[in-house]
Amino acid sequence: MKLKSLVVFVVVLLIGGCASSQKSEKSFDSQLYDGKPVETLMMTDPPKTEKEAIERGDAAIRDNNQDLALFEYIRSLEFKEGKFKDKTLYTIGRIHQSRNNYPLAEKAYFLALKANPDNVAVLQQIGSNFSKQGDTKQGAIYFIRAINADQLRLQSREKLERKELNQERIQALKSDEQSPVLAYMGLGIISDLDGKHEDAQTFFKKALNIKPDSLRLLLNIGYSYYMSGDFEEAKRSTLAALERSPGNPKAINNLALIYLAQGDTLKALNTFKRHMKDYEALNNVGYFLILQGKAEEAVSYLQQAIDKKPSYYPLANENLERALAEIKMNATEKKKTR
Template identity: 35%
Template sequence: MKNFIKKYLVNISMFLLFSLAASGCTSTSSQSDLHAKSKNVIQSKAELMTIAKNEENNNQFEKAIFNYIQVLEMDGKDTEILYKIGSLQNKLHNTDLAIRAFNKALEVDPDYIPALAQMGIYYLERKNMDKARSFLKRTVMLDQQRLHNTNVSTSFIELDQQSPLLAYNVYAVINDLDSRHEYAQKIFYLLLKTQKNSALVYTNLGYSFYLINNYTVAKNYYKKALDADSNFERAKLNLGLIYVRNGQYNKAVQLFKQVMTHAEAYNDIGYFLMLDGRYKEAEYFFQTAIEYSPSYFEKGNINLENVQIYLSAENTYDTALQPPL
């Protein structure tokens, strides 16, 4: 029965989003009848909105969508309701329906910032960097224009409660990937004014400095992230990599073990060392990973074999360079 209701709601969502019907009054209605009908519609819409919001607050997302769709029947061009439906469909993991709702909102208003932000994040998750970059850049530019910034290309105005913070964060990450690190850092610093103790922003800012080999500053931001949230895994892993790079293996192992098993921790550190050309050290970590879990991934043994091949090649090269006795 529950699956039937869910399927029914999904089908209604699709029908109403793309076959929105407008209801009106006949030309023969008296002025008083028109006024009465108008009043009833307003009351009905307000009532449906209240019910939908209550259901949303109680995590009854399918029921909330059903009532928001009924509101949408009264005004098919309500971008806020279309966005609400898309956001709730996202929570239900109905991605296709969510995207259709966001696109419908953008058909009504191509500059509707919340929908633009969601589309940008959607494309980034699917690794479509060109579209993600385009949507997120437009989102940030429009929001800054809303805040009366006339020089968006070089500076930013402080954000407010309406600003799409996640979109700013993701856009900064994209700029880091595009090697525009200074610009990305400006956005992260901007976000920290609004999100003063955000483990996510601190971690992304740390990674921005990591990318330009400023490991000292990167480490400080990772530590700030863990001060803000001691369980934030990405900060632990990124800080662990700095410890590996600095040869502080015990500290790295301790951090990695908080996120994964002993075997996985030693294997991942070994893999990083192998990529860095530190084969002898990598060999030790791969061997230790296998000792912790003899049945541990086949990849642990494969990594060990690969690093031993590199070591053998190095030894052969060194021998060839030795002068004859």
């Protein structure tokens, strides 16, 4: 009888142990996880604190083990009194974004905002993601929220409103080295797209105050000046970008466009030649001359491009046909007006 009772007791213990193990495994919230099976990661005792879990995740990142990092960061979220949930969720989102898992990245970012609606890094990241997807309206909303949250951090009374953007309000914003440079730059790009070039340039200048050595910002403000017709300022910013990165193709292209806009075709051609073949440079000059309404001038450059290329050069031929068609159309219109 005693032996039978002992066997039953052992069986109960085993069943209880299995149930406990299953409960422990189920406690892991996998909604933000997309790595290898979690069973392979449960090699150590569960973390005792949020900080311990985050430190384990940081160590896994340093070891380039993203699956383990995700596992540990997600475990840190289980602590109800956690102080770093929004920052951890942002980190989780960044890991997913680096792996091109945008749905999970977005889910993590919005959970981070639920934990802290004023997380500047999260707000500007969401703004950037919307803008890259072509939704500049939503992008602007989150960029503005990021800047306003930053004003709270800096104890500033200034606040941006989408409908009341102007240079004075932008200039009045406080900033430091921690301010959301991506949000300022994003609003600059969106303002340029809206044709509000002076607002764009003010945003870019604010961003340059935060990050003076940014090549991307110098290129953006240079292009903004180009679009607004201020070619000297455009040239100044673009040359500054080339000082930082002499072979940068975008900076070289922009400088060539500025020379073309100023009517210095030879300088534009020589600038294009700094990073492309002769026939490509000649074709580019011809193409942009067409866009400027100078089809007759474009013809000689396009013909030279075709002559320089030993084999068939379809792009230059297409541009030449376009230039000749425009010349013919212009001639027809002139006859009609007589």
